[in-house]
Structures are given as structure tokens and as C-alpha cells.
Amino acid sequence: MFLAGNNSPIKNTSYKVVLPFYGYAALSFLIATILMLINTSAFTAHYFNPHTLAITHTMALGWGTMIILGASHQLFPVMIEGKLHSNILAYLSFIFAAFGIPLLVFAFYEFNMGLVAKAGSILINLAVISYVLNLSLSIYHSKSRNVHAVFAFTSVLWLFTTTFLGLLLVWNFSSNFLSINSINFLSLHAHLGIIGWFLLMIFGVGSRLIPMFLISKYENKKRLWLIYALINTGLISFIIMFFLSVKVELYFMPTLLIGVSVLLFGNHIYRSYAKRIRKKVDEQVKISMLSVALTMVPVIVLIAIIILFANVNSLQLVMLYGFTIFFGWITTIILGMTFKTLPFIVWNRVYSSIAGLGKTPNPKELFDNKIFIVNGVVYLFGFIIFGLGIVRTNVLFLNIGAVFLLITAVLYNFNVFKILFHKAKLNEYKNK
Numbered sequence: 001m002f003l004a005g006n007n008s009p010i011k012n013t014s015y016k017v018v019l020p021f022y023g024y025a026a027l028s029f030l031i032a033t034i035l036m037l038i039n040t041s042a043f044t045a046h047y048f049n050p051h052t053l054a055i056t057h058t059m060a061l062g063w064g065t066m067i068i069l070g071a072s073h074q075l076f077p078v079m080i081e082g083k084l085h086s087n088i089l090a091y092l093s094f095i096f097a098a099f100g101i102p103l104l105v106f107a108f109y110e111f112n113m114g115l116v117a118k119a120g121s122i123l124i125n126l127a128v129i130s131y132v133l134n135l136s137l138s139i140y141h142s143k144s145r146n147v148h149a150v151f152a153f154t155s156v157l158w159l160f161t162t163t164f165l166g167l168l169l170v171w172n173f174s175s176n177f178l179s180i181n182s183i184n185f186l187s188l189h190a191h192l193g194i195i196g197w198f199l200l201m202i203f204g205v206g207s208r209l210i211p212m213f214l215i216s217k218y219e220n221k222k223r224l225w226l227i228y229a230l231i232n233t234g235l236i237s238f239i240i241m242f243f244l245s246v247k248v249e250l251y252f253m254p255t256l257l258i259g260v261s262v263l264l265f266g267n268h269i270y271r272s273y274a275k276r277i278r279k280k281v282d283e284q285v286k287i288s289m290l291s292v293a294l295t296m297v298p299v300i301v302l303i304a305i306i307i308l309f310a311n312v313n314s315l316q317l318v319m320l321y322g323f324t325i326f327f328g329w330i331t332t333i334i335l336g337m338t339f340k341t342l343p344f345i346v347w348n349r350v351y352s353s354i355a356g357l358g359k360t361p362n363p364k365e366l367f368d369n370k371i372f373i374v375n376g377v378v379y380l381f382g383f384i385i386f387g388l389g390i391v392r393t394n395v396l397f398l399n400i401g402a403v404f405l406l407i408t409a410v411l412y413n414f415n416v417f418k419i420l421f422h423k424a425k426l427n428e429y430k431n432k
Helices: 015-038 040-044 050-080 087-110 115-140 147-175 182-214 221-244 248-274 283-294 296-307 314-351 369-392 395-420
Strands: none
Touching: 015 040, 015 050, 015 087, 015 314, 015 395, 040 050, 040 369, 040 395, 050 087, 050 115, 050 147, 050 182, 050 314, 087 115, 115 147, 147 182, 147 221, 182 221, 182 248, 182 283, 182 314, 221 248, 248 283, 248 296, 283 296, 283 314, 283 369, 296 314, 314 369, 314 395, 369 395
16 A cells, blocks of 8 residues: 555655644644534524634634645655655644644634734745645656646645635735725635635545545546546636626536536546445445535535525525535545545554564554444534534524534544554564
């Protein structure tokens, strides 16, 4: 397995670079669910309010972005058949983000767009610049530029576009140097991140990892290039329409392009599943494949928003749209892929030097699989109940759903830190 082999092309990426991102992301997920439980009533109000903004950015930056940054430092060298250019730049990206994210989240929670918000935004952008520079230099010196690497690198450029616009919007709250109010840019800022950063990155990496974990013979690079073109065309057309202030109905076009790309990706994963060599599919891959199905849910909700835009009830659909993205599609792919990647990284750290001295555990034995299964079930209950609470504007449903999601985060953290703190009992591996 390329995540652990001694001859792996990623052997130059130190585990010390990668593991802090996983731990930080796990704690961010926990904090986000605590904030949800404390502020469930915020999900019955307008989507632009301090508490939902704080929770959204905790999920988008602390949860989704941090774990992708960590995993991609390990996986990107595999996709380019090279090595990570600089561990120092990777450390910097973590340090800048680790300090910047809580500052920005706190500023949103208190809705004070002053010095703290500006400092947080600057640090986050410095983290992204370090990341972009590291990956740019890595790909410059690489041997390969395949479709998966192009997906990933393009998504990184969209990430910088997203965070830089966010920096401008934070500044605009107090300085008003833009001709349009910051709130009016919210849709643009959100979709740059959702489509440009998350969708491209997850599709690029997922199209490589899921077939690999299925041990599938299926490969269709032409289809992946088509998906890549549809996503970027859809996003660019959305940006053009945004600045031209077109009628809401015209947003069907970019939505259709993105929707088709999602269906094509789903079909790509299905074909990979159908042509798999390994017939038994473990729970981690099943959860990851569930995320592929859940990708279509926000698209359907977005279509409903466009149709009902003139209706005041569409405000709750907007809230549901964001929830299904961050607590649905993105969360499920992380819940699954964490326990397919992190155990190999830690196993390689702990056992690579003593693998020949005796019996060692399999990477999947580094975490509690029963807890993982319970985690998945609890998560699904929480996701469905909280989603119903948003649609029905029902605080009781929101509270119940939030409790389930908090339990999900607690169980996830238990397994993540069980892996991170795993130590070998050296006396078991002595020569006999």
C-alpha cells in the first residue's frame, strides 16, 4: 500500500507534517457540534447570523479544509509521482491556519469584524499561500501531471481565490472600500469554496482513492477530464452571471453543469465498484461511497432554492443547502477516508522499523471498528433529524439531531486519537 510502503514515492513526507492536521480537524468537528447544540435556535433564523457563520467556518476551515490539507500533503506526491517540496512550508501552513481559524471563528461568533477578524483572515491566507507555493514547486519538479493531480492543483488555486475574497470581505465590513456590501458577496464566496475547492479536490482525490481501496480495474480518464471541464465551466459561468447580476432563473445553467458532473462522478464510482477485485467492501469505503450519493442532495436543494427564490420559505432551504454540504457530503467522505488513510500513516510511523521482528497488527486494528460502525449509524440519525429540524423550523428536532451529531464527533475523536497515540509494545517484537 502506497501510504505505508518503504519504497513509496511519498516517503519524504514526514508523518510529523501530516498528523497535526488530522488532530486539529477532529477537534474542530467536536467544537462545531458543541456550538450547534448550544445555538440550535440560530438554525431557525436567517442564514446570515453570527452563530451560523461561526459554525459554518469551523466546519469549512477547521474540519474540511484542515483534514484535506493534511491528507493532501501525503497524497499529492503520489499523484505527481514525486515528493513534497518542503516540510517547512507544510509546517507553516498548519501553524498559520491553526492560529488564524479560531480567531476568525471567534470574530464571527461575536460578530466583531475588527482587528481579530482581520488577523485571522491574514493568517489563513498565509497558510493557503504556503500550501499553494509548496504544491506548485512540488508539481514543477514532478515526473507526472495526471488528471488527479490537475484536479487537486486547480482546487488549490480556487481555495486561494476563496480565502483572498474572504479577506477582502472582512476588510470591507469596516472600511467599505468595495462598491457592494460584503453580505452581497456571500453566495460568490461560498461557491468558490464549495465547488472550486471542495468539489474539485474531493472528486480528484476520490477518483483515485476509492477505486484503489476497492482494488478496481476500472479507469476512464476521458470521463474524469469531462467532469473537470464541467465543474470549472459551471463555476466560471456562475461567477460571470454573479457580476452581471442576471435573473435568478439563469443560474440553472451552472447548476445543471455541476449536477451533470456529480452524476458522471457517481457513475464513475459505481463502475469502479462493479469492476472491483475485492468483493468484500469494508465499512470505511461504504461510508465514503455514501458521500458520493449525498453529493447530489445539495444540487437538488439548490434547484429548489432557484425555483422558490421569491418565496420567504426558501431561506430555510438555503440553511438546509449549507447543512447538507458541510454536515452531509463533506463529513461523510471524511468519516470514511480518515480511517482508510490515517491508520496507514501511523502504522508506518510505529512499525516500519520493527516490521521484521515479529507479528504486527494490521492498520485497521489501530482503531475500534465497532465504534466506527456505531459512529456511522449515530451520524446518519443526527444528519437526518437535524435536517428535518431545519426544514420544519423545529427546535426539538434540531436539539435531538445536534445531540446525535455531538456523539458522532466524540466517537470520531476517540478513534482518531486512539490511532494518533498508538504505540508499539516493543517487547512483543523481539526476536525469539
